[in-house]
Amino acid sequence: MEVFYYFVFGALGSIVAAIELSKNNRDRINTTTAFNSFKNNYLLVYSLMMAGDWLQGPYVYYLYSQYGYGKGEIGQLFIAGFGSSMLFGTIVGSLADKQGRKRACVTYCITYILSCTTKHSSEYKILMLGRILGGIATSLLFSAFESWLVAEHNKRGFEQQWLSITFSKAIFLGNGLIAILSGLFGNVLVDSLALGPVAPFDAAACFLALGMAIILSSWTENFGDPSENKDLLTQFRGAAVAIASDEKIALLGAIQSLFEGSMYTFVFLWTPALSPNNEEIPHGFIFATFMLASMLGSSLASRLLARASLRVENYMQIVFIVSAASLVLPIVTSFLVPPSQVKGGSISxxxxxxxxxxxxFEACVGIFWPSIMKMRSQYIPEEARSTIMNFFRIPLNIFVCVVLYNVDAFPITVMFGMCSIFLFVASILQRRLMVIADKLKIETRPTFREKDAEMEPLNA
Structure with missing residues (x-):
């Protein structure tokens, strides 16, 4: 079955290369030197931040098990991470809007470096503290950097459409190429050099420190709400009112929570789905294949976003339906393919x-990230961007915590079925968002009488 792995990996790699090489002028957007310099600086920092995150991912569970902790205790540590992201994430996001997004990005680096440091201890309380710090850092990673980018992009007067270039490149690098390289680098540190499971965390801390140095030396500060007399509670209330009063923002938050909840559930389910009888599967190679598929999706997204005639609200409906169908496969195969009774062996x-x-599904994830970033830049108000984005993560983190707590209570097919239903609901909500956006576009379009009024001074 190793031939099958190499076939899938090679096929995906060939498709990604073909898409990148076949891009023509229609798929590219003409930009300026100043924007390219700004974009490359952000992409360098974002890649370092994602390297610090991806290096840790494959070894968190393994490290805890090496310290002698069982599945239940490790599950509690993971729940603590998602719980802290839920409890403290919104507060930290609000502070980012008020105190500055650059400061929040630096706080992310410091918090995550401290979380990496705690991995040198085998004491449960210290590891729990590390998970709490990691949860706070995750909230900052998925809100502060994007908020800084959008505000700085607009402050410098760049074209709005150019944002899509930065978004798609960031996902292509951060969630694709960097993820693959981080996995290979971590494997070298742990297996080839035999430095132990803590080594990837130390390497992650180094990348985070380097990124923080670049932020401190080259980034300028920007803020959300310019009013200095608003306290934290007022900011929360303002963000909640914005979500409740604007159906577009509420729909966007629901869509994001449904998709990301399904995505994080998939992260926990793909291993038992592919090895129900303890089959020997190459986890690292499969992970690299998933990341390559995500790169494929981000490459497709860059071409879709580059076309002004194609709106993101339209094609995302199809993406959600395709992703829902892809997660139905475990249910379909359980009925159509007789289950193997042989323990061990290779993949069935x-x-x-x-x-x-x-x-x-991973290709859909690659399309999702830059597309949702584009929609957030259009619909979320600038003054409370980080706060609102972290509000979106509250139901997501609640959902993931519930799934983690009850992961053994339901058959794996039921879990996949639930994720598929969520993704189908997301497609329905996306349809509703498109209808509202189209209606708003028609209402704000100038009438013939207004156009004539605008032309009267010229005619005079």
Whole structure:
């Protein structure tokens, strides 16, 4: 079955290369030297931040198990991470809007470096503290950097459409290429050099420190709400009112929570789905394949976003439907393919079919990230961007905590079915968002009488 892995990986790599090489002038946007310098600086920092995050991911569970903790205790540590992101994330996001997004990005680096440092201790309380710090850092990673980018992009007077270039490149690098390289680098540190499971965390701290130095030396500060007399509670209230009073923002938050909740659930489910009888599967190679599929999705997204005639609200409906169908495959194969009773061995035939479906889902993830960033830049008000974005993560973190707590209570097919339903609901909500956006566009379009009024001074 190793031939199958190499076939899938090679096929995805060839498609990504073909898409990148086949881009023509229609798929590219003409920009300026100043914007390219700004974009490259942000992409360098974002890549370092994501390297610090991806280096840790594959070894968190393994490190805890090496310290002698069981599945239940490790599950509690993971719940603590998502719980802290839920409890403290919104507060930290509000402080980012008020105190400055650059400061929030630096806080992310410091918080995550401290979280990496705690991994040198085997004491449960210290590891729990590390998970709490990691949860806070995750909230900052997915809100402060994007908020700084959008505000700084607008402050410098760059074209709004150019944001899509930075978004798609950031996902292509941060969630694709950097993820693959981080996995390979971590494997070298732990296996080839035999430095132990803590080594990737030390390497992550180094990358984070380097990124922080670049932020401190080259980034300028920007803020959300310019009013200095608003306290934290007032900011929360303002963000909640913005979500409740604007259906577009509420729909966007629901869509994001449904998709990301399904995505994080998939992260926990793909291993038991592909190895139900403890089959020997190459986790690192499969992870790299998923990241390559995500790169494929981000490459497609860059071409879609570059076309002014194609709106993001339109094609995302299809993306959600395709992602929902891809997660139905484990349910379909459980009925159509007889389950194997052989323990161990290589991946089964049904596992091969599911792997292809999972790669399709990861490609949808690659399209989702730059597209949702684009929609957030259009619909979320600048004065409370970080606060609102972290409000969106509250139901997401609640959902993931519930799934983690009850992961053994339901069959894996039920969990995948639930995720598929969520993604289908997301497509319905996306349809509603498109209808509202179209209606708003028609209402704000100038009438013939208004156009004539504008032309009267010229005619005079």
């Amino acid at each position: 035939f049904s596992g091969c079919i599911q792997l292809i479906g999972f790669c399709v």
